[in-house]
Each structure stands twice: as structure tokens, then as C-alpha cells.
Amino acid sequence: MTRSDDPRLRTDLAGISLRNPVILAAGTAGLCDELAGVLDLSRVGAVVTKSITREPRTGNPTWRIVPTKAGLLNAIGLANPGIDRFMDEIAPRLADVPTKVIGSIAGTSIEDYAHVAGAMDTLTEIPAVELNVSCPNVHGGTEFGTDPEVLHRLVAEVRARLGQTKLCVKLSPIAVGRPGMVEVAAAAIEAGADILTIANTIPAMGIDVRTRRPVLSNITGGLSGPAVHPVAVKLVHDVYVGVAKKARVPIVGVGGVSSWDDAAELILAGAGAVQVGTILFADPKAPIRIARGLGRWLDSQRIGTIGGMVGQVLDGR
Numbered sequence: 199m200t201r202s203d204d205p206r207l208r209t210d211l212a213g214i215s216l217r218n219p220v221i222l223a224a225g226t227a228g229l230c231d232e233l234a235g236v237l238d239l240s241r242v243g244a245v246v247t248k249s250i251t252r253e254p255r256t257g258n259p260t261w262r263i264v265p266t267k268a269g270l271l272n273a274i275g276l277a278n279p280g281i282d283r284f285m286d287e288i289a290p291r292l293a294d295v296p297t298k299v300i301g302s303i304a305g306t307s308i309e310d311y312a313h314v315a316g317a318m319d320t321l322t323e324i325p326a327v328e329l330n331v332s333c334p335n336v337h338g339g340t341e342f343g344t345d346p347e348v349l350h351r352l353v354a355e356v357r358a359r360l361g362q363t364k365l366c367v368k369l370s371p372i373a374v375g376r377p378g379m380v381e382v383a384a385a386a387i388e389a390g391a392d393i394l395t396i397a398n399t400i401p402a403m404g405i406d407v408r409t410r411r412p413v414l415s416n417i418t419g420g421l422s423g424p425a426v427h428p429v430a431v432k433l434v435h436d437v438y439v440g441v442a443k444k445a446r447v448p449i450v451g452v453g454g455v456s457s458w459d460d461a462a463e464l465i466l467a468g469a470g471a472v473q474v475g476t477i478l479f480a481d482p483k484a485p486i487r488i489a490r491g492l493g494r495w496l497d498s499q500r501i502g503t504i505g506g507m508v509g510q511v512l513d514g515r
């Protein structure tokens with residue numbers, strides 16, 4: 199038995215059984231199996247696909263990924279082959295992926311999301327879809343993830359298109375202000391979300407002081423990596439305490455996880471599983487290291503299962 203087959207790390211996400219709680223985040227692990235040459239996918243809990251849209255997208259011109267002192271700035275612009283090519287060319291590969299595959303969906307209208315969800319729902323190899331709601335709503339002008347009413351409508355419509363497939367909603371950290379993350383999360387749950395992923399990248403910008411131009415062709419982008427980790431811990435904690443624990447809706451924590459203790463922090467804050475993204479660019483084998491470290495943490499804390507740690511942060515210092 200390798201440590202990442204450790205049965206104590208088995209995780210249940212709304213009825214989906216994962217071998218461990220370490221998941222590869224959307225957009226950082228290819229369409230489904232591209233990392234297989236450098237990372238044994240049978241040792242991760244699941245992989246999330248790149249966000250798939252109704253139509254193909256080429257995304258933004260370069261530069262669209264730029265390193266910062268504590269993470270990455272990206273404005274990929276949702277480059278992806280679109281759902282028709284996904285169904286023709288990627289779906290046939292899914293049965294050979296040795297872990298669970300979660301289908302990420304993006305769109306600019308409710309109908310777009312529902313269309314892609316309906317197609318993914320026909321794939322038995324995809325037990326859950328994850329809605330990337332950090333996308334501008336062309337009809338409403340704001341992001342889906344910032345407006346509880348619009349998000350409620352989106353989640354309810356997608357829910358109606360799904361059969362057995364679980365529905366995961368990946369919230370946008372823009373909801374840090376008002377309405378807050380808890381209100382947005384509550385709307386998603388009320389509309390039928392089975393799982394919440396918290397959170398996507400944080401809007402950010404960098405400037406090259408020599409050329410005096412923005413470092414990204416898109417001018418602004420999303421910040422990920424170690425810089426965002428404490429923000430993710432707070433958002434997971436807020437939503438767990440504010441709504442998810444009572445509603446018994448599991449949270450997947452994501453943001454700056456690069457070692458087992460980052461993952462453990464999100465689990466203590468209330469996450470039942472974690473996703474890793476930016477670290478994969480520097481160390482694609484990091485998920486194996488993180489899963490092993492979580493096993494050793496359970497030993498040191500004398501706790502029998504990883505589920506026993508969810509939300510177990512103690513009060514005060």
C-alpha cells in the first residue's frame with residue numbers, strides 16, 4: 199500500500215467516493231489526462247477538466263500567464279475546444295483516466311451553461327460537474343458569482359438538466375464584499391448545489407515598470423498560488439460556519455495549496471477536500487506529497503480519518 203492509497207484518506211463528496219481528498223484544479227491539469235506522463239493520476243482524488251464552453255474559444259493572446267512573487271497572474275480567457283469537440287475527442291478518453299473526472303463548465307448565459315451540463319450529464323465517467331461562475335454574464339453585465347439572484351437562477355436551471363450527475367458550484371472570491379460569500383453560497387445551496395468549491399482566482403493586475411505596460415495582454419487577470427491561500431482559508435471558514443455545515447453541503451477548498459499543511463488548514467476550516475492548481479506548474483508530483491503528508495498528520499493528531507478533521511479548527515489562540 200502506498201501512503202496515498204491510505205484508506206484513512208478516503209473522502210466522500212456528496213456520495214462520490216474519492217481515494218484521497220487531493221483534486222487537480224480546473225485549468226491547471228489540461229483537459230483530463232495531459233499530466234499523466236508526469237503524475238500518476240491513480241494517486242489523486244480526482245481531476246477537474248479545463249472549463250468547457252458551448253463554443254470553442256482560442257482565449258486571450260500572450261502574455262496570459264505571468265509569475266508574481268507569490269503565485270501566478272493569469273488571463274487565459276477560457277481557451278478550450280468547446281463542448282462538441284470535447285464530446286467527440288476527449289470524452290472517449292475518460293474511461294481510461296484512472297481517477298474520478300469532474301467536468302468544469304463556463305459560459306456567458308444560463309442557456310450556455312445548461313447546454314454544456316446537459317451534454318456532460320450523458321457521460322457516465324463524469325460523476326459531477328463544476329460550474330465556474332467567475333464569468334461575466336452577457337445579459338446581466340456582472341459576474342454570475344457575484345449576484346445571489348442570478349446565481350440562484352443559473353444553478354436551478356443547470357440542476358434541472360442533470361440526472362444522477364452531482365452539481366458543484368465554484369464560487370468567485372469577488373463576493374468578499376457585499377453581498378458576501380455566505381449569501382452567495384446560500385443561494386447556490388438553495389438552488390440545488392450538492393458541493394461548493396471555494397474559490398476561484400482573485401482579480402489582480404501587474405505592470406512592467408520598464409515598458410510601463412500591463413504584464414497581461416488582457417490588462418487584468420486572476421491571482422493564484424501562495425498569495426491567495428489565507429483568503430481561501432477565511433472564505434472556506436466563513437461559508438462552512440455560515441451555511442454549509444448546517445446544510446450538510448461539502449466544501450472543496452482551493453487557493454494556494456502547495457504542501458500538506460496548506461491542505462490541512464483548509465480542511466480544518468471546513469473543506470472536505472482540496473484542489474491544487476498553481477503548484478502543478480512547478481511540481482506536478484506535489485499532489486502525491488500532499489496526500490502522504492495528510493496521512494502523517496492524522497498519525498500525529500491521533501485522528502482516524504481525514505473526515506474527522508473537517509471543520510475542526512479550535513476557537514481562539
Ligand SMILES: Cc1cc2nc3c(=O)[nH]c(=O)nc-3n(C[C@H](O)[C@H](O)[C@H](O)COP(=O)(O)O)c2cc1C
Pocket residue numbers: 223224225226248249263270272274276302330368397398399421422423424426452453454455473474475476477
Ligand atoms: C493557468 C490557470 C488556468 C485556470 N483555468 C481555470 C478554468 O478554466 N476554470 C476554473 O474554474 N478555474 C481556473 N483556474 C483557477 C484554478 O482552478 C484555481 O481555482 C486557482 O488557481 C486557485 O488555486 P491555486 O492557487 O492552487 O492555483 C485557473 C488557474 C490557473 C493558474
